[in-house]
Amino acid sequence: MIFDIGYLVLLTALVLAAFGILAGYLGGHRRNTRLIQSSFNAVYAVAGLVLVASAILWYGLLSDAFQLSYVWNHSERALPAFYKFSALWGGQAGSLLFWCLLLSGFSAIVAFANRRHHQVLMPFVNSVLLTTSLFFLILLVFAANPFARVGFMPPDGQGLNPLLQNYWMIIHPVMLYLGYVGMAVPFAFAVGALISKRLDNEWVRTVRRWTLIPWMFLSAGIIMGSQWAYMELGWGGYWAWDPVENASFLPWLTGTAFLHSIIIQEQRGILKVWNVVLIWLTYFLVILGTFTTRSGVLESVHSFARSDVGPYFLVFLIIILFGFLWLLFDRLPLLRGEHTIDSYSSREAAFLANNWLFTGIAFATLWGTFFPMFSEILTGERISVAAPFFNKVNGPLFLLLLLLMGVAPLLGWRHTSATAFRKQFTIPILAAIVVGIFVFVAARSLYPVIGLAICGFVAAVIVQEYVRGALARRATTGENLLVAVVNLWSRNGRRYGGYIVHLGIAMIGVAVIGNEFYQQSLSVTLAAGESTTLGRYELVFQRMESNREANLIEFGAVVDAFSLDSGKQVGTLIPKRNIYDKTPDMPTSEVGLHMSPIEDIYVVLNGWDDGGASATFTIYVNPLTVWMWIGGIVLVIGTLIAAWPHSARRRTEAVRSLAYAAGDD
Amino acid sequence: MSVTLGILIALLLSGLAIAAVTWPLLKKGPAPVLIEDDRLTELLHRKEQVLASIKELEFDYRVGKMSEADYQQYDQRLRRQAIGLIQQIEQVAPESAGLDATLEREIEKRRLVKPTGTAIDEDAGMEAEIARRRRVLVTQPAAPVNGSAARFCTNCGATLAPHHKFCANCGTPIEQGEPSAAVETA
Numbered sequence: 030m031i032f033d034i035g036y037l038v039l040l041t042a043l044v045l046a047a048f049g050i051l052a053g054y055l056g057g058h059r060r061n062t063r064l065i066q067s068s069f070n071a072v073y074a075v076a077g078l079v080l081v082a083s084a085i086l087w088y089g090l091l092s093d094a095f096q097l098s099y100v101w102n103h104s105e106r107a108l109p110a111f112y113k114f115s116a117l118w119g120g121q122a123g124s125l126l127f128w129c130l131l132l133s134g135f136s137a138i139v140a141f142a143n144r145r146h147h148q149v150l151m152p153f154v155n156s157v158l159l160t161t162s163l164f165f166l167i168l169l170v171f172a173a174n175p176f177a178r179v180g181f182m183p184p185d186g187q188g189l190n191p192l193l194q195n196y197w198m199i200i201h202p203v204m205l206y207l208g209y210v211g212m213a214v215p216f217a218f219a220v221g222a223l224i225s226k227r228l229d230n231e232w233v234r235t236v237r238r239w240t241l242i243p244w245m246f247l248s249a250g251i252i253m254g255s256q257w258a259y260m261e262l263g264w265g266g267y268w269a270w271d272p273v274e275n276a277s278f279l280p281w282l283t284g285t286a287f288l289h290s291i292i293i294q295e296q297r298g299i300l301k302v303w304n305v306v307l308i309w310l311t312y313f314l315v316i317l318g319t320f321t322t323r324s325g326v327l328e329s330v331h332s333f334a335r336s337d338v339g340p341y342f343l344v345f346l347i348i349i350l351f352g353f354l355w356l357l358f359d360r361l362p363l364l365r366g367e368h369t370i371d372s373y374s375s376r377e378a379a380f381l382a383n384n385w386l387f388t389g390i391a392f393a394t395l396w397g398t399f400f401p402m403f404s405e406i407l408t409g410e411r412i413s414v415a416a417p418f419f420n421k422v423n424g425p426l427f428l429l430l431l432l433l434m435g436v437a438p439l440l441g442w443r444h445t446s447a448t449a450f451r452k453q454f455t456i457p458i459l460a461a462i463v464v465g466i467f468v469f470v471a472a473r474s475l476y477p478v479i480g481l482a483i484c485g486f487v488a489a490v491i492v493q494e495y496v497r498g499a500l501a502r503r504a505t506t507g508e509n510l511l512v513a514v515v516n517l518w519s520r521n522g523r524r525y526g527g528y529i530v531h532l533g534i535a536m537i538g539v540a541v542i543g544n545e546f547y548q549q550s551l552s553v554t555l556a557a558g559e560s561t562t563l564g565r566y567e568l569v570f571q572r573m574e575s576n577r578e579a580n581l582i583e584f585g586a587v588v589d590a591f592s593l594d595s596g597k598q599v600g601t602l603i604p605k606r607n608i609y610d611k612t613p614d615m616p617t618s619e620v621g622l623h624m625s626p627i628e629d630i631y632v633v634l635n636g637w638d639d640g641g642a643s644a645t646f647t648i649y650v651n652p653l654t655v656w657m658w659i660g661g662i663v664l665v666i667g668t669l670i671a672a673w674p675h676s677a678r679r680r681t682e683a684v685r686s687l688a689y690a691a692g693d694d
Numbered sequence: 695m696s697v698t699l700g701i702l703i704a705l706l707l708s709g710l711a712i713a714a715v716t717w718p719l720l721k722k723g724p725a726p727v728l729i730e731d732d733r734l735t736e737l738l739h740r741k742e743q744v745l746a747s748i749k750e751l752e753f754d755y756r757v758g759k760m761s762e763a764d765y766q767q768y769d770q771r772l773r774r775q776a777i778g779l780i781q782q783i784e785q786v787a788p789e790s791a792g793l794d795a796t797l798e799r800e801i802e803k804r805r806l807v808k809p810t811g812t813a814i815d816e817d818a819g820m821e822a823e824i825a826r827r828r829r830v831l832v833t834q835p836a837a838p839v840n841g842s843a844a845r846f847c848t849n850c851g852a853t854l855a856p857h858h859k860f861c862a863n864c865g866t867p868i869e870q871g872e873p874s875a876a877v878e879t880a
Contacts, residue, residue: 031697034704041708045715052715060728066718074711081707088700148728149735229736230743296747441759442751443768452758497757505756521753 032097032176035085039176042078042133043166045071049159057152057225065148068155069140075162076137083130086123086175090116095183099123099175105186105611107580108194115199116189121323121338122175124202128319129165132210136162139214139239147235153221154214161213164345172337188580188611195617197257204250205277209315211243212284216312219305220353223360228301233291236308237523238672240288245668247281252537252661263604263618263633265550265649267657270419275398276318279391283311286387292523293377296442299366302357303384309353310391316346321398372444379437386430393422420545428480431538434531435487438494438524453493460489472547480542487535491528498525518670529667536660543628543653550650552635556643564650566599566630567591573641574603581609583619586634586644590623599623604634604646628652734786741779748772 049071056064086099090113095101103120104113118127136158143151169175192198215236222232254277255267268274287307294300320342370377397414404412439445439453464485468478498521499513508516517525551563555570562568571587585605591598602621609615621632629651637644751772755765 031700031704034701038704038708041711045711048715052719060730061725062728063718063721063725065728067715070714070718074714077707078711081704085700085704149730149732227732227735229739231735231739234739234743295743296750298743439759441754441764442747444764445759446761446764449759449761449764494757498753501753501756 031085032089032094035082036174036176038078038082039166039169042075043163043170046075046159046163046166049075050156050163053152053156053159065152068152069144072136072140072155072159075159076133079130079133083117083126086126087114087117090114095186096178098177098179101179101183101186103189105188105580107610108189109579112189112194118202119189119193122169122173125165125168125173126175128206128210129162129169131206132165132213133162135210135214147231149225149227150218150221150232153224154217157217157220158213168338168341172341188609191607191609191612191615191617192261195257195261197253197260201250201253201257204246204253208243208247208250209280209319211246212280212311212315214239214243215308219308220356223305223356226360226363228360228363230295233294233304237291238674240284241668241672244284244288245665247277247284249661249665251277251281252657256658260620260622261617263620265548265631265651266544270416272398273322275394276321279394280311280314280318282387282391283307283314286384287311289380290384293380297377299370301364301366302361305357313346313349316349320346374440374445374450376437376440376442379433379440383430383433383437386426386433390423390426394419428483431483431487434534435483435490438490438528456493457486457489461486474546477542477546481539484535484538487531491532494528522673523671526667526671529670530664533660533664533667536656536663540653540657540660544651547652548649550647552647554643554645562593563648565593566650567593568632568648570644573637573644580611581607583607586637588621588632590630602630602632604632606634624655626655629654731787734783737779737783737786741776741783744772744776744779748776
């Protein structure tokens with residue numbers, strides 16, 4: 030009974046979302062405050078109802094209601110409560126509901142935060158956000174009902190996919206979804222601006238923060254996904270350019286380009302068309318990403334035909350595509366730039382190059398991701414494009430991007446003279462040369478030398494920017510340097526927080542280069558007590574051990590690692606295999622890992638014989654990999670500094686709100 | 695028991711949601727219309743933006759990203775834009791411009807660092823200067839342009855016409871090209 034209510038609640042939400050779209054559109058058009066109020070209330074109501082529906086499904090999962098086909102397929106009695114909770118986003122219907130929950134929640138926060146601002150834009154923003162919610166509600170009500178029944182009461186469920194029974198897998202999808210969903214907000218503002226013809230900088234300034242926060246979630250989600258792949262999949266790497274990974278990476282690329290190009294619009298009044306196109310692309314790629322991961326179209330076009338949600342997504346994607354293009358062409362005359370680029374040695378020119386590179390990488394990745402699908406449609410044969418393609422095409426582009434990341438902050442807006450150029454570039458170039466020589470002495474190969482030298486350049490630029498900024502403050506205000514740095518963050522958080530993000534990216538760059546060019550690996554079978562060496566380490570296989578958990582058995586191999594230089598033990602690694610009761614043919618791997626700032630020792634247990642007398646391992650030494658995770662944390666901190674709200678910016682709003690007539694009440 | 699309660703709560707919340715959405719539409723009388731001056735809003739946004747650009751430019755200059763000549767050129771250009779925008783705002787909505795000035799004063803007051811005129815990204819100095827120029831524009835709308843200056847007698851302070859060689863009030867001879875008591879108006 031309660032689950033039927035859940036379905037009814039979703040149906041009510043669907044109707045109210047449709048109503049709210051109309052109310053927002055008409056209200057915004059006629060500037061009718063009652064209709065506008067109704068659209069705001071619809072946003073809140075949909076969020077509340079979807080929350081109720083999610084709570085009911087959570088109740089079903091936690092109370093083992095196996096009469097629900099979703100619970101039956103994605104849970105079991107012995108599953109720890111923690112994973113029962115996260116099983117909400119472990120399957121198709123549940124994850125669509127979760128998407129909808131986060132989206133409607135985000136929409137409600139946006140509506141509430143702006144209930145007294147942007148009064149002309151907001152009704153349309155509400156409409157666009159509700160349209161996205163409506164699409165997911167249609168899916169939930171007509172194609173992927175999370176409350177559908179099995180028809181009988183099974184004694185136990187079939188269990189959650191073992192790969193998803195991992196703490197990274199609980200938090201990683203949440204982060205990705207928050208990032209995905211959040212990107213609907215800047216898109217909604219862009220469409221709102223186009224519809225209302227309010228195409229000055231208002232929407233751009235407003236979405237800055239609403240883009241940074243989802244961008245941060247998306248970045249964190251991608252990095253956590255790599256962490257999960259690194260720890261769980263056991264092939265020594267963290268990124269394989271597989272379609273699901275690319276699906277999250279594509280909107281990140283265009284979203285990052287957008288974050289940079291809105292700065293140019295704000296500063297110089299150019300690139301107005303480009304900015305709406307970029308955020309539209311980002312939103313389109315978000316929906317496309319959800320579509321590809323949910324419909325199975327990339328595994329095979331045939332599985333797409335069997336998917337219930339596939340056709341719905343296709344229709345929605347077509348609507349986004351043509352609806353937006355029509356709107357854009359209609360408003361094109363209003364989107365003329367106010368200026369042109371004065372000089373190529375200017376920050377806006379560097380930002381423009383950054384945009385080309387980001388979109389270039391995005392198109393290459395999109396092409397590579399969808400190539401197998403096109404080849405299957407055209408030739409009937411599936412030709413996959415593998416990691417070497419992506420690395421070959423995107424590697425050099427990323428290197429250029431990294432270089433620009435160092436160069437752009439050193440340039441001034443409009444024009445940078447030769448003197449200023451020299452003054453800005455001398456120290457960072459010297460730093461790059463020093464790093465380059467150092468790396469060349471340690472390991473003689475060209476690409477890593479260039480790559481790491483560029484990372485050194487970027488880091489030196491950031492340090493120089495901070496020092497010069499803080500000194501400039503001290504010279505005029507007499508603050509000490511520490512206070513000056515804090516004030517740089519509070520006065521110009523976007524720039525100085527952005528530099529911290531750049532530092533995080535440079536760290537990730539260091540990790541990628543280290544892993545890509547200096548990884549060592551070895552496959553070996555060892556009897557108990559035997560040892561092998563790899564790199565600067567000796568590894569001794571001691572014994573096998575096993576451990577019974579609630580819904581699985583854990584088999585671990587105890588391996589001691591010793592340093593060949595000092596002879597001392599650096600750690601004990603226990604690579605594991607988990608055999609799940611419900612899915613014994615899908616054992617999962619848990620790598621044995623010893624991390625250090627220089628390199629990781631990474632051991633995968635492939636199998637064992639004679640009850641543990643001997644075991645087979647793949648061993649990797651991964652240089653500098655830990656910097657990827659540290660860089661991820663630095664990136665999040667930087668984004669938070671950049672997005673931190675400061676009250677002074679509310680000024681225009683205060684002035685403007687007096688220009689409004691008082692509303693109803 | 696708890697399931698029944700759950701059902702009741704779910705139904706109640708659905709009812710509430712429907713009520714919340716329809717409620718604003720059920721009120722009697724003509725709906726109030728949102729009044730917003732689109733032109734004014736745009737001008738205010740642009741002014742805000744130009745002020746921010748001036749700040750950014752000054753900061754870039756101080757950390758050595760611009761040459762003096764470039765800085766002067768772009769700074770002048772932006773300041774002209776700012777003044778132009780402020781004048782337009784005053785034409786569209788005089789009361790809003792006044793309010794804007796009040797707000798700016800308020801912000802200056804709250805600033806922790808005293809504006810010294812050399813303050814880096816404190817926009818106080820800049821805004822005060824713009825405000826000063828604006829006051830001049832407002833109080834002396836008919837002031838001669840082209841860089842010519844109103845002149846005053848160095849002895850008694852009376853206003854002098856451009857062609858006068860002696861003060862009409864006290865008779866003191868006026869030396870041509872002596873700007874000591876001149877006030878720039880633009």
